[in-house]
Amino acid sequence: MFKTIIKDNYDQISSEAFRIMKEVVKEKERPVLGLATGSSPVGMYKKMIADHNSNGTSYKHCVTFNLDEYVGLPKSHDQSYYTFMHENLFDGLDIPEENIHIPSGDADDEKQACVDYENALKQYVVDIQLLGIGSDGHIAFNEPGTPFDAETHLVKLEEQTRIDNARFFDDDIDEVPTQAITQGLASIMRARKIVLIATGKKKAQAVRDMIKGEKTTDCPASILQDHPDVTVILDKDAASLL
Numbered sequence: 001m002f003k004t005i006i007k008d009n010y011d012q013i014s015s016e017a018f019r020i021m022k023e024v025v026k027e028k029e030r031p032v033l034g035l036a037t038g039s040s041p042v043g044m045y046k047k048m049i050a051d052h053n054s055n056g057t058s059y060k061h062c063v064t065f066n067l068d069e070y071v072g073l074p075k076s077h078d079q080s081y082y083t084f085m086h087e088n089l090f091d092g093l094d095i096p097e098e099n100i101h102i103p104s105g106d107a108d109d110e111k112q113a114c115v116d117y118e119n120a121l122k123q124y125v126v127d128i129q130l131l132g133i134g135s136d137g138h139i140a141f142n143e144p145g146t147p148f149d150a151e152t153h154l155v156k157l158e159e160q161t162r163i164d165n166a167r168f169f170d171d172d173i174d175e176v177p178t179q180a181i182t183q184g185l186a187s188i189m190r191a192r193k194i195v196l197i198a199t200g201k202k203k204a205q206a207v208r209d210m211i212k213g214e215k216t217t218d219c220p221a222s223i224l225q226d227h228p229d230v231t232v233i234l235d236k237d238a239a240s241l242l
């Protein structure tokens with residue numbers, strides 16, 4: 001079931017997402033936070049760090065699981081999601097490193113890394129899962145066509161995705177990874193609560209398809225229609241086709 005909240009700007013969107021996140025962090029004895037990379041959650045991450053610095057809100061008791069990671073990049077690579085999460089969130093908070101889980105993109109056996117990640121995730125229930133959405137309706141690296149029952153798995157990156165991301169790799173397509181490890185749609189659906197942030201006209205069709213369209217693997221996010229607790233926080237552009 002979707003609760004849709006429409007805000008005037010990105011700062012208000014980030015504040016609303018932060019408010020929901022903080023409630024979970026305060027209420028639960030051992031909160032399990034499902035985290036995302038990409039631009040959508042960055043404003044909220046800034047608010048978590050600011051609140052930690054000025055109000056002393058602690059995250060020591062939290063466990064985190066990220067959605068995805070590129071295959072073949074060392075953790076230290078400036079484009080790894082490991083680096084992204086440390087730069088944008090973890091370095092500013094007090095979560096113990098051993099409580100942080102990000103798929104191992106640099107494992108020798110990627111398939112085994114997927115199984116290990118899913119098993120680790122299954123030891124917990126994610127209390128709040130943050131999501132962004134792609135303009136094609138993807139969530140995490142689950143592109144159109146991904147079966148709804150998929151768990152953590154290896155994906156081949158679409159040529160278009162690699163071309164789009166080349167700008168982060170000195171405009172050199174050969175430097176862009178060809179594969180990623182991602183939580184599957186079934187893994188994501190186990191979370192108790194989901195908060196999805198989307199902004200801009202480019203996301204409007206995907207947001208519409210997710211909420212009002214048919215439930216189909218053509219729009220991976222449409223699986224969220226079956227989830228009991230999804231809050232979608234949008235700006236007016238992203239909500240313009242609802």
Ligand code: F6R
Pocket residue numbers: 035036037038039040041067068131132133134138139140141
């Ligand atoms: C990030 C992720 C992706 C993004 C999506 C939207 O971990 O899994 O699915 O959430 O591509 O990206 P942004 O927020 O950059 O528009």
